[in-house]
Amino acid sequence: MIKITNLTKLYKNKSNKVQALKNVNLNIEKGEIFGIAGYSGAGKSTLIRCVNLIERPTSGSVTIDGIEVSNLTGKELRKTRQKIGMIFQHFNLLSSRTAYENIALPLEIAGVDKGEINKKVTELLKLVGLEDKAESYPSQLSGGQKQRVGIARALANDPKILLCDEATSALDPDTTKSILNLLQDINEKYNLTILIITHEIKVIKEICDSVAIMESGKVIESGKALDIFTKP
Ligand code: ADP
Numbered sequence: 001m002i003k004i005t006n007l008t009k010l011y012k013n014k015s016n017k018v019q020a021l022k023n024v025n026l027n028i029e030k031g032e033i034f035g036i037a038g039y040s041g042a043g044k045s046t047l048i049r050c051v052n053l054i055e056r057p058t059s060g061s062v063t064i065d066g067i068e069v070s071n072l073t074g075k076e077l078r079k080t081r082q083k084i085g086m087i088f089q090h091f092n093l094l095s096s097r098t099a100y101e102n103i104a105l106p107l108e109i110a111g112v113d114k115g116e117i118n119k120k121v122t123e124l125l126k127l128v129g130l131e132d133k134a135e136s137y138p139s140q141l142s143g144g145q146k147q148r149v150g151i152a153r154a155l156a157n158d159p160k161i162l163l164c165d166e167a168t169s170a171l172d173p174d175t176t177k178s179i180l181n182l183l184q185d186i187n188e189k190y191n192l193t194i195l196i197i198t199h200e201i202k203v204i205k206e207i208c209d210s211v212a213i214m215e216s217g218k219v220i221e222s223g224k225a226l227d228i229f230t231k232p
């Protein structure tokens, strides 16, 4: 589903150069939960931005669902972006919109008609267990509930891939568990491919099928979670 080949990213400022990614190779299969772990500065965000088509690689390629995406523009770029949903550490909800309206936003942008939006948002609220919070504003929701709204919003356009950027790092352990359980349910229900980046190794141990460990822009280890975490 996502194939990353010899991916390199060099940031050039006036005074210095940073090689954020060095020849990264990863193969993320359809329907798997893939975790990328590493300390701050390892290159995780840069990698996810290359997958999310926000950043263009210096060299190498990213293939999503069979399409080489690094040089897409215009309509093709928008079409591929619609295959990707994303959730964030700080949820990134609009504070002036209710839970319902936050989830509806990507559908409105895509030009979906009101009846369809209502059907879809109602279904998504149910999926994430927030039927009774449709009219609540983000300030009236707990962290876990906000992330549930974030997940529902990310799924609104029926993406094939869900990217999770430190999605549980702002949550307490119990809430983290419930969010990870929800991600696992969604993965099974829709055969959704999920890519998680985090500095918390326990998150990866909890739900990931495959793992890559990053350090200084390189993947220093990768494979099935069972193999990596049972090594002596
Ligand atoms: P992580 O997400 O693992 O913390 P990042 O991808 O954010 O790692 O950063 C990798 C390296 O690239 C770091 O040294 C960081 O300072 C640098 N970096 C990230 N974004 C930029 C940018 N826009 N301009 C210059 N350097 C950057």
Ligand code: ADP
Pocket: 098, 100, 101, 114, 115, 118, 134, 135
């Ligand atoms: P219309 O334009 O025909 O009035 P709406 O989209 O305003 O249609 O409302 C249709 C249904 O969608 C409403 O009955 C309501 O249940 C639901 N709905 C619309 N907006 C919201 C919202 N912000 N929060 C919760 N439910 C909503």
